[in-house]
Amino acid sequence: MVEAPQLLLTGRSKMHPHITVVVPCFNEEANLAPLLERLDVVVGRLPVGRVDVVLVDDGSRDRTVEMALSLRERFPYLSLIELSRNFGKEAALMAGIDHADGDCVIIMDADLQHPPEAIEEMLTVWGGGADVVACRRVDRETDSFLRSLLSRSFYVLLTKGSSVPIPRNVGDFRLMDRRVVEAVRLLRENQRFMKGIYAWVGFRTKIIEFEVAARHAGVSSFNLRKLWHFAWDGITSFSIVPLRFSSYLGSAVALGSLGYGLFIFIEAVVRGGAAPGYPSLMTAIAFLGGVQLISIGMLGEYIGRMYVEAKQRPIYIVREHYRGRKITEG
C-alpha cells in the first residue's frame, strides 16, 4: 500500500498550488485502485499545496461506487460525485468540473490510458505560463484500422466546419487553470462536445505529447455507434456547415436542372420533336426528391438540437456527493 502523500502548504499560488484531478468513471471498479495508487505516487513527488481527486460515477452498473467509497480510507482526499444515472462522459466531466475548486484542474480517464506521470510535465508547463496544457496522444496503435480511419475523417470534417480550430488527437486529458475552468462552467449547453468547448473558450494553450496506454481493465464504452453519435454531435454543435451544404447542394441541383431543361428545349427546337425522356425525367425527380429530403433532414437535426436546448434541463443530476477531506500540512 502506498502512503498518503506528504502535502505541503495550501495556497493559491503556482509555488504550492492546489490541484484537483477530475476522473469520470463508468464501470471502472477494477481500475480505480491501480489508478489512485499511481496517482498518489505521482502527486506525492510534486510540490503541491493540496490535492484532491474528484471521481464522478456516471451511473455505473458495477461496484464502482462501493470501490470508490472504500478507497476513501486510504486516500482521504478522494471525493465522489454519484450521478443519478448514466449521463455520458461529457456530462460526467462537467459534474467534475463544477465541483473542482483547485488552482488548476486536471482531467483524466479512469482506465489508466492517460498516464498520471504526465501530470508532472503538465504542472511545469502551467508554471511556465500556459493556461491550458492539453495532451496529444502520439500513438493510436491501440485502435483498430477502421476506428483510426474514421477518427481521421472526423477531424477533417470538424476542422473544416468549425469556427475555432480544434486540434487533432487532443482529448480530455488536460490541465486547466482556474480561469479556464470558470470559463468552461459558463457554457451550459446540454449537448456537450468538450473538445469544441475547450477550443471555444480559448486561452493560452500548450500541447504536450503522451503515449496512450491500453485500457487497464474492462472494455471501452465507446463502440462505433456511440462514436458516430459523438462525432455527429461534435460537428453539428460547432458548425453550421451542414446547413450551408444543403443550400449549396440545392442551388447546384437547381442550376443543373435549369441547364438541362434549356438543353432539352434547344435540342427539341433544333432537331424537332420531343425526346421520349422517361428515364431522364425519373432520374431528375428522384434526385431532387433526395436532395430535398437531405436538406429537410439537416434542418430537422438543428431544430432537434434547439428543442433539446430550449428545455434547459440540467446537464446532470447528482444523487450523492461524498466529500473528501481537506488535507493540508499541520
Ligand code: UDP
Ligand atoms: N465514461 C463515462 N461515462 C460514459 C462512458 C465513459 O464517464 O458513459 C468514462 C470512462 O469511465 C473513462 C472515460 O470516460 O474514464 C473514457 O471512456 P472509455 O475508456 O470507455 O473510452 P475510450 O478510452 O475508448 O475513448
Ligand code: MG
Ligand atoms: Mg479508455
